[in-house]
Amino acid sequence: xxxESGIILALDVTDKEKALEVSKAVGDIVDAVKVNYPLxxxxxxxxxxxxxxxxHIICDFKVAxxxxxxxxxxxxxxxxxxxxxxxxxxxxxxxxxxxxxxxxGGDVFVVTEMSHPGGQEFTAKVAEDLVQVAIDAKATGVIxxxxxxxxxxxxxxxxxxxxxxxxxxxxxQGGKITDVFDAGADYAIIGRAIYDAExxxxxxxxxxxxxxxxx
Amino acid sequence: xxxESGIILALDVTDKEKALEVSKAVGDIVDAVKVNYPLxxxxxxxxxxxxxxxxHIICDFKVAxxxxxxxxxxxxxxxxxxxxxxxxxxxxxxxxxxxxxxxxGGDVFVVTEMSHPGGQEFTAKVAEDLVQVAIDAKATGVIxxxxxxxxxxxxxxxxxxxxxxxxxxxxxQGGKITDVFDAGADYAIIGRAIYDAExxxxxxxxxxxxxxxxx
Numbered sequence: 001x002x003x004e005s006g007i008i009l010a011l012d013v014t015d016k017e018k019a020l021e022v023s024k025a026v027g028d029i030v031d032a033v034k035v036n037y038p039l040x041x042x043x044x045x046x047x048x049x050x051x052x053x054x055x056h057i058i059c060d061f062k063v064a065x066x067x068x069x070x071x072x073x074x075x076x077x078x079x080x081x082x083x084x085x086x087x088x089x090x091x092x093x094x095x096x097x098x099x100x101x102x103x104x105g106g107d108v109f110v111v112t113e114m115s116h117p118g119g120q121e122f123t124a125k126v127a128e129d130l131v132q133v134a135i136d137a138k139a140t141g142v143i144x145x146x147x148x149x150x151x152x153x154x155x156x157x158x159x160x161x162x163x164x165x166x167x168x169x170x171x172x173q174g175g176k177i178t179d180v181f182d183a184g185a186d187y188a189i190i191g192r193a194i195y196d197a198e199x200x201x202x203x204x205x206x207x208x209x210x211x212x213x214x215x
Numbered sequence: 216x217x218x219e220s221g222i223i224l225a226l227d228v229t230d231k232e233k234a235l236e237v238s239k240a241v242g243d244i245v246d247a248v249k250v251n252y253p254l255x256x257x258x259x260x261x262x263x264x265x266x267x268x269x270x271h272i273i274c275d276f277k278v279a280x281x282x283x284x285x286x287x288x289x290x291x292x293x294x295x296x297x298x299x300x301x302x303x304x305x306x307x308x309x310x311x312x313x314x315x316x317x318x319x320g321g322d323v324f325v326v327t328e329m330s331h332p333g334g335q336e337f338t339a340k341v342a343e344d345l346v347q348v349a350i351d352a353k354a355t356g357v358i359x360x361x362x363x364x365x366x367x368x369x370x371x372x373x374x375x376x377x378x379x380x381x382x383x384x385x386x387x388q389g390g391k392i393t394d395v396f397d398a399g400a401d402y403a404i405i406g407r408a409i410y411d412a413e414x415x416x417x418x419x420x421x422x423x424x425x426x427x428x429x430x
Binding site (some may be wrong): 061069093094096115117122123126129 | 253256259306307329330331332337348
């Protein structure tokens with residue numbers, strides 16, 4: 001993905017019809033659709049293939065295993081049609097490097113500090129080291145929390161300019177899209193505020209307008 | 216799972232026929248069969264259901280997300296027929312507690328120190344804290360490396376007696392089954408040395424005999 005301000009839909013649903021309906025409604029407006037394990041397990045990896053027909057798919061699999069197992073997961077995600085994958089840095093350089101190598105040019109995003117309370121216990125304490133893992137492994141970018149703008153800013157400062165920052169926490173979780181970009185994120189990850197909206201397309205459009213107005 | 220010495224097959228294959236064949240051959244000898252994401256993604260979660268007919272299944276999904284996503288993954292694994300699940304502790308107490316709560320009496324094992332080189336970078340440094348997460352969350356037990364017996368011993372000492380230790384690294388990775396039990400593991404996780412053997416059943420039986428002889 002290019003380094004530019006944009007919007008990613010977190011398609012955090014497990015129902016196939018709902019997933020296809022929302023993705024079809026907003027696929028041409030958002031820059032990517034993020035698919036997590038609950039959806040992929042509920043529908044099979046075929047859902048990635050199907051969704052990829054109308055949107056750029058990022059598999060949010062929080063890949064966190066030894067290098068060889070990571071390789072097998074990454075290979076299957078891209079084979080199914082993913083354009084990117086989200087992996088954990090906590091498992092170390094070799095595990096992340098394996099993901100980047102086997103993504104074969106596809107995007108790899110490394111999780112740094114996580115935004116839930118438990119994310120403060122371990123990930124936040126080594127967030128800068130996790131950023132370094134992403135840099136060393138030549139990942140596309142990192143995931144950093146929009147709900148903690150001062151932390152996001154610090155993580156952004158550590159990254160080379162060409163690396164991309166994706167930030168969850170906009171909309172239902174309380175973050176403002178303008179704050180997210182001000183703090184240095186490139187893409188805002190938005191979930192419920194789009195897929196649970198009465199009119200998901202209208203909701204996505206209003207975020208895009210807010211984004212344009214902030215430029 | 217009960218706290219007793221036993222053997223777990225790591226079914227690290229992605230081919231459905233091979234998985235079913237090996238599991239059927241050894242399902243009544245080993246105490247459990249561990250299924251990882253590459254297999255579940257390649258075959259769909261139905262493979263867990265099918266394998267659970269002839270063996271006790273532990274889903275090695277290294278679950279590592281926020282509490283609500285963890286809940287959805289755990290619910291689907293157990294609904295598919297898993298008897299246990301492996302989760303990461305570094306995502307913090309709330310994420311692990313969510314897994315234990317939604318396993319509803321099924322087994323939850325928490326990853327502590329990982330055995331690959333990258334496991335030394337982050338997980339090894341906080342291994343004792345990860346053990347504490349497992350204890351606090353009332354998990355069934357932990358995963359600790361047989362390839363580092365002195366570390367396994369330390370992790371075992373931190374755990375209450377009723378908690379179970381599963382250890383990978385026996386067989387093809389060089390660990391001896393007797394060393395693993397001596398260091399305090401309850402179950403030895405064995406992969407290639409069984410599923411890649413010319414006769415997987417015979418290979419599993421010889422491990423069981425080795426185990427009995429060591430008692």
